[in-house]
Amino acid sequence: MCLAIPMQIEAIEGYLARCQAKGVWRDVSLFMMQDEMPKVGDYVMVHVGYAIQTMTEAEARSSWELFDELLCETDVPPEHA
Amino acid sequence: MNEAQVWLEKMRALELPGRVKIMNVCGGHERSITQAGLRGVLPANVELVPGPGCPVCVCPEEDIYQAIQLALVDKVILVAFGDMLRVPVNVPKGEIRSLVEAQAAGADVRPIASPTEARKIALDNPGKPVVFFAAGFETTTAPVAAAIAEGLSDNLSILLSGRLTWPAVAMLLDSGTPGFDALVAPGHVATIMGPEEWQFVVDRHHLPTAVAGFLPESLLAAFYSVLRQFVDGKHFLDNCYLEVAHPSGNPTAQRLLAKTLDVVDANWRGIGIIPNSGYALKPEYAAWDARRIYPDHADPKRRRIGEMPPGCDCAKVVLGKIYPNQCRLYGKACTPRNPVGPCMVSDEGACRIWWSSGVREAETATEQPDF
Numbered sequence A: 001m002c003l004a005i006p007m008q009i010e011a012i013e014g015y016l017a018r019c020q021a022k023g024v025w026r027d028v029s030l031f032m033m034q035d036e037m038p039k040v041g042d043y044v045m046v047h048v049g050y051a052i053q054t055m056t057e058a059e060a061r062s063s064w065e066l067f068d069e070l071l072c073e074t075d076v077p078p079e080h081a
Numbered sequence B: 001m002n003e004a005q006v007w008l009e010k011m012r013a014l015e016l017p018g019r020v021k022i023m024n025v026c027g028g029h030e031r032s033i034t035q036a037g038l039r040g041v042l043p044a045n046v047e048l049v050p051g052p053g054c055p056v057c058v059c060p061e062e063d064i065y066q067a068i069q070l071a072l073v074d075k076v077i078l079v080a081f082g083d084m085l086r087v088p089v090n091v092p093k094g095e096i097r098s099l100v101e102a103q104a105a106g107a108d109v110r111p112i113a114s115p116t117e118a119r120k121i122a123l124d125n126p127g128k129p130v131v132f133f134a135a136g137f138e139t140t141t142a143p144v145a146a147a148i149a150e151g152l153s154d155n156l157s158i159l160l161s162g163r164l165t166w167p168a169v170a171m172l173l174d175s176g177t178p179g180f181d182a183l184v185a186p187g188h189v190a191t192i193m194g195p196e197e198w199q200f201v202v203d204r205h206h207l208p209t210a211v212a213g214f215l216p217e218s219l220l221a222a223f224y225s226v227l228r229q230f231v232d233g234k235h236f237l238d239n240c241y242l243e244v245a246h247p248s249g250n251p252t253a254q255r256l257l258a259k260t261l262d263v264v265d266a267n268w269r270g271i272g273i274i275p276n277s278g279y280a281l282k283p284e285y286a287a288w289d290a291r292r293i294y295p296d297h298a299d300p301k302r303r304r305i306g307e308m309p310p311g312c313d314c315a316k317v318v319l320g321k322i323y324p325n326q327c328r329l330y331g332k333a334c335t336p337r338n339p340v341g342p343c344m345v346s347d348e349g350a351c352r353i354w355w356s357s358g359v360r361e362a363e364t365a366t367e368q369p370d371f
């Protein structure tokens, strides 16, 4: 549940952002980013469907690598990623 | 040399006076530590202790019982984060003891991954009451607060079991036997609340502290920082997750939390009440507060109310008093497929994380002498 993942924003409509991470798309709420609204192309750390902070592309990429390993090594897949 | 090796070399060059215990308070940290095998590569006298980092593990047994009754008796659509569904309550054999068992018995229980899904389910089922049973630390409770502030439909209410992380650490420190010499503070809690929240560990308790991210390099940087502080005797709050955990945190998230929720004394399963460690909906939002809307199903005759399941040492695991494999049931009666306690159910539970990463040997349950 606490597993936050970085995603890249591909489109924004109001507070809703279409985000992508490694070929997986999700609708992400930007409601908690109102003071520092990200733009299309930015990377955000996403937790339970909400962007909690922006981040750099480099940081996002290294997190994705770790995330891959976690998913491979777990014997029981997480109920929600 | 890669970045991880650089930190390890630097750590090995430090002259540690003796055993140093570093506590982490985040299931995500424990997962990264365990899966990257960091315990095996650190200097031998450095111990990494998983502490209170699993909100599902400490979610009051009474709240789970109430959620089960809301689904069974009040016939609401009960939605909850997935790892809450298999956490057992203490009821006589044969009675329904978890939300999945309620689901199997015909109740409408649905796992969700986001508060936005709860809002959608409520909108898709007008006229049907929907209850979102929400357990989580600050990082998860802030999105719940955001959903409340965005506006909930009339048929949706929240059974909130949100908890704050730092008060549990403060309780351990105030107990006089905290069981750790340095703290690695949770990166995403700091992202929301600000790293400064952990300054009290340095100022009041004079312990080395560093905020860490979730990559092995960030964790190793934090371990080096606190060990170096320990050796130098100069303690400060370090931030090894600057990229995401910005100074003073996420102001929008904090504003939404303050707008919708009060901080209250709260019960932690198997541990008891910790002052100012829980969230509750503000009276202005009473119309969406499942605790005010629905009858209290608490049954005072029920045995072992509020406790961990019989034989389960989760409370000690959560407080860092024992390691998961020091529980007598670890890997024997208790595995992720047949979990006895919440620490083996939740993705953030130390028992589940250790077992999933291949820790198979049980240790004899000798409690560490300095606790």
Ligand code: SF4
Pocket: B311, B312, B313, B314, B315, B317, B324, B327, B328, B329, B330, B331, B334, B335, B339, B340, B341, B342, B343, B344, B345, B351
């Ligand atoms: S191994 Fe199982 S029974 Fe033992 S503390 Fe962990 S969850 Fe509880």
